[in-house]
Amino acid sequence: MVRQQREEEKRGLREAIAVEAKRLGFEVASFVSAHKLPTERAYQEWLREGRHGSMHYLEKYQPLRVDPAKMEPGTRSVVVMLTNYHQPLDLLEGGLRIARYAHGDDYHDQIWDRMRELAAFIHAETGTEVATRPAVDTAPLLERDLARVAGLGWVGKNAMLIRQGLGSYTFISEILIGIDLGEEVEEAPQRCGSCTRCLDACPTGAIVAPRMIDARRCISYLTIELRGPIPRRLRPLVGDHLFGCDVCQEVCPWNRAAPISDDKSHKTRPVYQQLRPIDLLDFDHDRYVEVFRKSAMKRAKLRGLKRNAAVVVGNTGRLGDVDRLLEALSTEPEPLVRGHVAWAIGRLGTRDHRFRLERALVDEEEPFVRSELSWAMEELTGR
Ligand code: B12
Ligand code: SF4
Numbered sequence: 001m002v003r004q005q006r007e008e009e010k011r012g013l014r015e016a017i018a019v020e021a022k023r024l025g026f027e028v029a030s031f032v033s034a035h036k037l038p039t040e041r042a043y044q045e046w047l048r049e050g051r052h053g054s055m056h057y058l059e060k061y062q063p064l065r066v067d068p069a070k071m072e073p074g075t076r077s078v079v080v081m082l083t084n085y086h087q088p089l090d091l092l093e094g095g096l097r098i099a100r101y102a103h104g105d106d107y108h109d110q111i112w113d114r115m116r117e118l119a120a121f122i123h124a125e126t127g128t129e130v131a132t133r134p135a136v137d138t139a140p141l142l143e144r145d146l147a148r149v150a151g152l153g154w155v156g157k158n159a160m161l162i163r164q165g166l167g168s169y170t171f172i173s174e175i176l177i178g179i180d181l182g183e184e185v186e187e188a189p190q191r192c193g194s195c196t197r198c199l200d201a202c203p204t205g206a207i208v209a210p211r212m213i214d215a216r217r218c219i220s221y222l223t224i225e226l227r228g229p230i231p232r233r234l235r236p237l238v239g240d241h242l243f244g245c246d247v248c249q250e251v252c253p254w255n256r257a258a259p260i261s262d263d264k265s266h267k268t269r270p271v272y273q274q275l276r277p278i279d280l281l282d283f284d285h286d287r288y289v290e291v292f293r294k295s296a297m298k299r300a301k302l303r304g305l306k307r308n309a310a311v312v313v314g315n316t317g318r319l320g321d322v323d324r325l326l327e328a329l330s331t332e333p334e335p336l337v338r339g340h341v342a343w344a345i346g347r348l349g350t351r352d353h354r355f356r357l358e359r360a361l362v363d364e365e366e367p368f369v370r371s372e373l374s375w376a377m378e379e380l381t382g383r
C-alpha cells in the first residue's frame, strides 16, 4: 500500500515537472532512472577507429559519458528534454548557408536559463534542496542515447534522434537529479525501415554505416569543430555550406511535417540575409563581434568562418570575385585564411591571375600558404 502510494507520488511529480517544462518552452520532457547506457561498446569502437578526428575532448571521461550516475555522483533520475529549433530554410537570401540550429541566439544560454528555472521548480515541488545538474551539450554524456532510452525517439540512420511528429531539428538537454522520480519508459520503435535517403544524400559520404558518422568527413565537423585547414580533397564537397550542415535532416521524411519553432530566439537574424559569403572575408574583429554576438557561430571563431567563406566562394563564386580574393590575399593576417583564399583563386581565376600569385609567393613565409599558392598556380597554368 505504502509502496503504491509512493509510486503515485512519483507519477504526480513527473507529471508536474513535464507540464512545467512545457510551460518553460521545452517541447517535451521524459524521465529515466540513472543507469549505464547500453551503447558503451559502440562509442569506444567509434573512438578507436579515430572517427572523432581532432575532437580529443571526446576521449576524456569515457566511463562518465555512458553513465549519468558516474557523471554526477548521487544521480538517481534524469529528466531529458527536447527543444524545437526548426527554421524554414538554411540557404539565405544573399547566399549564406547556415545550419538551422545556429540561425538565432546561442542555444546554450537560453536552454540553460530554462533548465535553471525547472530545477528551481523541482526544489519547490519536493520541498527539499535536491541536487540537480543541468546540461546541454556541455557535459560528457551521450545525449542522443539518453534521449533514446528515455523514450523520446529513435536514433535514425543519420545518427539523429528523431521523434515522430516533431522530427530531428531538436536540441537535447537534461537535468540530473539526486532523487528517484521513477520512470515510465516506452522505447520508440526504429522507424527508418528500408529508407536510405540520408546515406545517399550526404555530400561527403560521412554516414559510413547506419547511425555511424565519420566526423572527419562530416561538413559539420569540417566547418565548425576543425581548427586547421579543411583537407583539400574535401573542399569541393563542402559546396556552399558556410557553417554546419543539415542535408541528412532535410532529406529525412520524418522532417517533412516538422513544426517550425515559434521561439523568437531561434529565428534567423536579419543581418545574415544581407551578407554574401565573400563579404565575410572583409570582416575584422569588431564587425565579427557586432554580427555574431551571442551566436553559436562564434564556436568557429573569426578565422574559421573566414576559412569556410573562402571555401564557399571557391565552390560557388564567379570570375568577378577574384579581385576581392586577391585583395584578401594581401591584407588577411591569418595564414589559415590566406591559404584557403589562394585555393579559391585557383578554382575561379584564369591564367592571367597566375602572376599575382607568383608575386604573393615571393613574400609569403608560411609553409601552408605557400603550398596552397603553388597548388593554385598549377591549376591556373592549365587554363
Ligand atoms: C561530437 C558531436 C558532433 C560531431 C560528431 C557527430 C556524431 N554523429 O557523433 C559533429 C561535429 C560531426 C556533430 C555534428 C552534428 N551535430 Co553534434 N554533437 C556532438 C556531441 C558533442 C557528442 C556526440 C558524440 O558523442 N558522438 C559520438 C557518437 C558515437 O555518438 P552518438 O552520435 O551520440 O551515437 C550514439 C547513438 O547513435 C547510439 N547508437 C549508435 N548506433 C546504435 C545502434 C543501436 C541499435 C542503438 C540502440 C543505439 C545506437 O550509440 C552511439 C554511441 O553511444 C553531442 C552532444 C552530446 N554530449 O552528446 C552533439 C549532438 C549529438 N549534436 C547535435 C547536432 C544538432 C548536430 C548537427 C545536426 C549540427 C549541424 N546541423 O551541423 C550535426 C549532425 C551530424 C550528424 N548527422 O550526426 C545534437 C543532436 C540532437 C538530435 N536531435 O539528435 C547534439 C545531441 C547536441 C545537443 N545537445 O542537442 N556533432
Ligand atoms: S551533417 Fe551533412 S556532412 Fe554530416 S553526415 Fe549529415 S549530410 Fe553528411
Ligand code: SF4
Binding pocket: 156, 157, 158, 159, 191, 192, 193, 195, 196, 197, 198, 199, 248, 251, 252, 253, 254
Ligand atoms: S532519411 Fe530515412 S534512413 Fe535516414 S534517418 Fe530519415 S528515415 Fe532514417
